[in-house]
Amino acid sequence: MRDLQHIKSIQAFEAAARHLSFPAAAKELFVTPAAVGQQVRLLESVLGFKLFQRQQHGSHRLSLTPEAERALPEIQLGFRALAAGMAQLRAAAQSTHLTISASQVVTSKWLLPILEAFADRYPDIDIRLEVTDKLVDLAVGQADVAIRCGGGNWPGLTAEHLFDESMIVVCAPSLSVDIKEPADLLQFTLLHDSNAYSGPVFPDWEAWFGAQGLKLDPNHKGFKINAPLALIDATIMGQGIALVRHQLVKADLAAGRLHRVCSDIQHPVSWGYYLVWSSAADNRPSTKLFRSWLLETVRAK
Known part of the structure; x- marks a missing residue:
C-alpha cells in the first residue's frame, strides 16, 4: 500500500500512457502539461528508470519503455477496481x-x-x-x-x-369581526404577495375582487411582501388582510393564529x-x- 502515496504520479503516468501525450493527459486531469510532466518525473525518480521515450518525429512524441508497457495493464486494472469500489460506496451513500x-x-x-x-x-x-x-x-x-x-x-x-390548491382570504382573529362580505375588505390594509416565483402565477387582489364584481382602487392602502412566509407572518401579527394559498395556512387556521374570512368564496387555481x-x-x-x-x-x- 505504500506505493499509493504516489497515487497522483501513477494517475498522471496512466493518463499520459493512454494518450501518449502530456497535454492530452493534462486536459483530462484538469492540470497543466507541466504538472503532468512533473508527476511522471517524480514516479521515474522513485522507480529508478524511465517510463517514456521521447521521440523527435512521428504523430506521437512519446512512447512507452518496455518496463512501462508491461506494467500499464495492471495499473489500469487497478484504477478500474478503484472506480468500481467508489461506485459501490456512492450507491451505499445514496x-x-x-x-x-x-x-x-x-x-x-x-x-x-x-x-x-x-x-x-x-x-x-x-x-x-x-x-x-x-x-x-x-x-x-x-x-x-x-x-x-x-x-x-x-x-x-x-x-x-x-394535492390541488386554492386561494383564500385570511386575517388575524382580531380583525375578522368587522368583515361580513367582500366589500368590507376594502376598509383594511391589503397585503400583496410580490414573490418573483419561477413557477405558476398566483392570483392577486385585483383578480380576486374582479371575480366578486368589485374594483380595487390602484391607490388602495397596502404593501407588497416578496416572501410568502413573511406575508403569512405579517398577517398573523394583524398588519393586514392577505390572499394566501390554503394548503400553506391550514396549521395556522387550526391553531387559531389566522381566521378565514369570506369563507364561502372559493378561488381555485389551475395548478x-x-x-x-x-x-x-x-x-x-x-x-x-x-x-x-x-x-x-x-x-x-
Whole structure:
C-alpha cells in the first residue's frame, strides 16, 4: 500500500500512457502539461528508470519503455477496481441519504410538520433539506426529490400529483369581526404577495375582487411582501388582510393564529403540488421509501 502515496504520479503516468501525450493527459486531469510532466518525473525518480521515450518525429512524441508497457495493464486494472469500489460506496451513500428540495414557505408551513413522522419511521435515512425558491437541477443530483407547484410538466422528470390548491382570504382573529362580505375588505390594509416565483402565477387582489364584481382602487392602502412566509407572518401579527394559498395556512387556521374570512368564496387555481424526481433517483431505496410514505401521508389526510 505504500506505493499509493504516489497515487497522483501513477494517475498522471496512466493518463499520459493512454494518450501518449502530456497535454492530452493534462486536459483530462484538469492540470497543466507541466504538472503532468512533473508527476511522471517524480514516479521515474522513485522507480529508478524511465517510463517514456521521447521521440523527435512521428504523430506521437512519446512512447512507452518496455518496463512501462508491461506494467500499464495492471495499473489500469487497478484504477478500474478503484472506480468500481467508489461506485459501490456512492450507491451505499445514496441508499441512506435523502436530499429533498422545496421552497422556504412549503418547507416551513407544510413539509417540516409532517417530516418528523418519516424520520421516526426510517431513522437510518440521513435527511437533508435543500430550502430554496429556485428550481434545483434534479437531473445532475442537486437533490433526490423536490416538491413543486405547477402544472405537473417538468421535462425529463417524473411528477406525482400530491394535492390541488386554492386561494383564500385570511386575517388575524382580531380583525375578522368587522368583515361580513367582500366589500368590507376594502376598509383594511391589503397585503400583496410580490414573490418573483419561477413557477405558476398566483392570483392577486385585483383578480380576486374582479371575480366578486368589485374594483380595487390602484391607490388602495397596502404593501407588497416578496416572501410568502413573511406575508403569512405579517398577517398573523394583524398588519393586514392577505390572499394566501390554503394548503400553506391550514396549521395556522387550526391553531387559531389566522381566521378565514369570506369563507364561502372559493378561488381555485389551475395548478397543484407535485413530488418530482429524475430517472437517476428512481430506484434509490431512500427515494422510493420517501415517495411511498409521502403519497400515503397525503392520501390519508
